[in-house]
Amino acid sequence: MTEISVILPVFNGEKYIKKAVQSVLNQSMGDFELIVVNDGSTDSTSDIVSGFDDERIVLLNQENRGPGAARNRGLEIACGRHVMFLDSDDWFCEDAFEIACGEARKNNTDISIFQIIKYDSGTYSQNDWFNLNNFDETFENRIFNPHECRDFLFDISVSACQKIFKRQFLNEINAKFPEGIYFEDMPFFFYTFLKAERISIIKRHLYVRQKHPGSITESVDSKFLDTVPAGQILMDIFIENDCYDMYKFDLLAFKINGPRYALMGIEEKYKKQLYMLIKKDYEAIKLTPYYDDYLDNLGPVKWKFFTDILRSNDYDEFRTLNQTKSSPAK
Incomplete structure (x- = not known):
């Protein structure tokens, strides 16, 4: 069984998709499949992804149905032991799979949460939200359940891209993203987190979130x-x-x-x-x-x-x- 299925939904991502895909191919751990769901792009996104000659890449083209539907389609065909998500304008650090998968396998976790670092025009920055600072030292190097986070549950980052999930766990609870709306990460996070029995954190930056004018939270539209x-x-x-x-x-x-x-x-x-x-x-x-x-x-x-x-x-x-x-x- 493949260790990790990476699900990457993309809509008109020609500016950034090459770097996102390359960050997966450059991983220190190579046992993965990359499922790229092209959600009705009208630019050269599909051609760019098709240009990568790597049998671990699966390209699915569909009519535009939104990020939730694209992620759900990826989940339908994923066959990895674990699942990770990547947004088309972001990228993984080169040892992300090795570290995340190592933690998930060692502790048999349903969900493991790692740190994200932000990137904006050549500058990297950190914040409490993505740094998991709400989890004090008592949560490190152990397994915990969701209700131990009761006092700060709503201060945890909901980003699906900040977690590695056990695929069997997602299948057993029939985890799906809401379709037809944005902010689909939020309901998905709370549903999966409340259902999880074994959770852990990884105090390592494994993912880079890029800020740019097209980012969903950059304009309140x-x-x-x-x-x-x-x-x-x-x-x-x-x-x-x-x-x-x-x-x-x-x-x-x-x-x-x-x-x-x-x-x-x-x-x-x-x-x-x-x-x-x-x-x-x-x-x-x-x-x-x-x-x-x-x-x-x-x-x-x-x-x-x-x-x-x-x-x-x-x-x-x-x-x-x-x-x-x-x-x-x-």
Whole structure:
């Protein structure tokens, strides 16, 4: 059995795909398959990938269906003992497979999480999020379960590219990325993490995330409309896995904050559309058993956002309401 299946979804990635693929071929451990899912690219992406003469590369061409569907197609045919993900504008450090696979095999982990380093115009940088600084020294060199991370679960990086997964584990829990939306990493992370029984961390930088103008988080555009459905899926994951009560306080704050920050920063032409998506979501929440939990557990800023959305009839009215000061009536 191949040790690692690397799944690389790509859409119009001609500027960066060659370096991404080369970082896989240059690995110190060569027992892998690279599954490149060309998600309807209209540039020379497919030709660039086809130009690599290496039997370990599998190129799948499909109509554009989005990153979640592309990753799921890769998972369908993956045959490695472990699975790793690579974004088309990033790259692996040359010993990433050897170190990650060594950790996963030694400790028989469902998920092992490693560090990411950021790259921007020739400069490398680190941050707490990608450096796993929320995991103190008591988590190093041992196996742990997800509930040991209860106090900082929502401060863990959700990036699928920062983990190595046991493929058998993913198959057993039927792990799939949400399709048709962006921010698909987030629900996938929480679903797999909560299902895992054996987790470990690797305090080594094994992956380089490149910042550039086309990166998904560099411009707050229409993609951020998907913070609403992603949050809805997240709630379902916690409820269906009997984890809602345990994580209620932080879960509700996390769900509110995604669309709240998106509405603050999204391009002006999308603000009314995003407001209406949030409004529809909150009106639906009023009809569930969880409505009172929002009112009773949100902090003042998030409580005001939640109630101002419900009190307003359109975005302009909401903006007027939200500019006034008030406190939760508790």
